[in-house]
Amino acid sequence: MKRTILLTGFILATLVANNSFGQTTKKTTTVKKTTTVTKAAATKPSAADLVIGKQALSKSDCLACHKEDTKLVGPAYKDVAAKYPATDANVDMLVKKIIAGGSGNWGQVPMSPHPQLAAADVKKMVQYILSLK
Ligand code: HEC
Known part of the structure; x- marks a missing residue:
């Protein structure tokens, strides 16, 4: 029954x-x-991409406002990595944010826009930043 x-x-x-x-x-x-x-979709960057990303960061103006472990004008990259899991959606969002600039996620101080940078290069920078966990 x-x-x-x-x-x-x-x-x-x-x-x-x-x-x-x-x-x-x-x-x-x-x-x-x-x-x-x-699992949220995440394309794993190669070790070479991470190295290129790190080099691209130091060639651009990023380090004027960001450090790896401490907050400067912008948040520490380790804090950014802790906030966002390395999913494709987060990487895309951060690439757009770096190119367009803007504020609101960490406070009222805006990040300057970077329209001169190519999205493919910024993507490697973001993948490097999000690997700092
Ligand atoms: C003029 C200073 C300045 C420069 C130059 C700068 N940033 Fe930022 N960045 C900031 C500030 C301020 C924030 C916080 C923005 C917010 O609160 O949403 C930020 C936020 C970020 C974030 C987190 C974004 C979010 O929405 O959580 C990333 C990733 C980042 N920056 C990467 C970069 C990279 C890569 C470069 C170089 C291409 C760069 N930044 C150059 C000031 C700067």
Whole structure:
């Protein structure tokens, strides 16, 4: 008997999940989701990219406002790395922020824009920064 109820429940849940019963049934029945471990997409930079990123940082004006371990005008790179996991979305967001400049994530002091830098180069800089954990 118990098995039949369980089985019926499973079939019902499957039907609802497939939306065969329409909206009203869907509202009243809770379908337990199976847990899938989805890791946020992250493209791992090569060791060479990290070295290029570090060199690009020192060639640009970044170090006038940033240090690795201590806050200067801008946040310490270690703090930036601690704040943002190295996902593709975070890397893209930070690349855009460095090129466009702006404030708000660390305080009211704005970072100057860097329109002269190529996104591909800034990406390596960001990957280097986020590797400082
Ligand atoms: C004129 C000073 C200045 C320069 C030059 C500068 N930054 Fe910044 N940077 C800042 C400030 C201030 C912030 C904090 C902005 C905020 O609060 O959103 C910041 C924030 C950042 C962040 C974190 C952004 C966020 O939204 O959390 C990164 C990454 C970063 N800078 C990288 C760089 C790189 C790479 C360069 C060189 C290409 C650079 N910065 C040059 C001042 C500067």
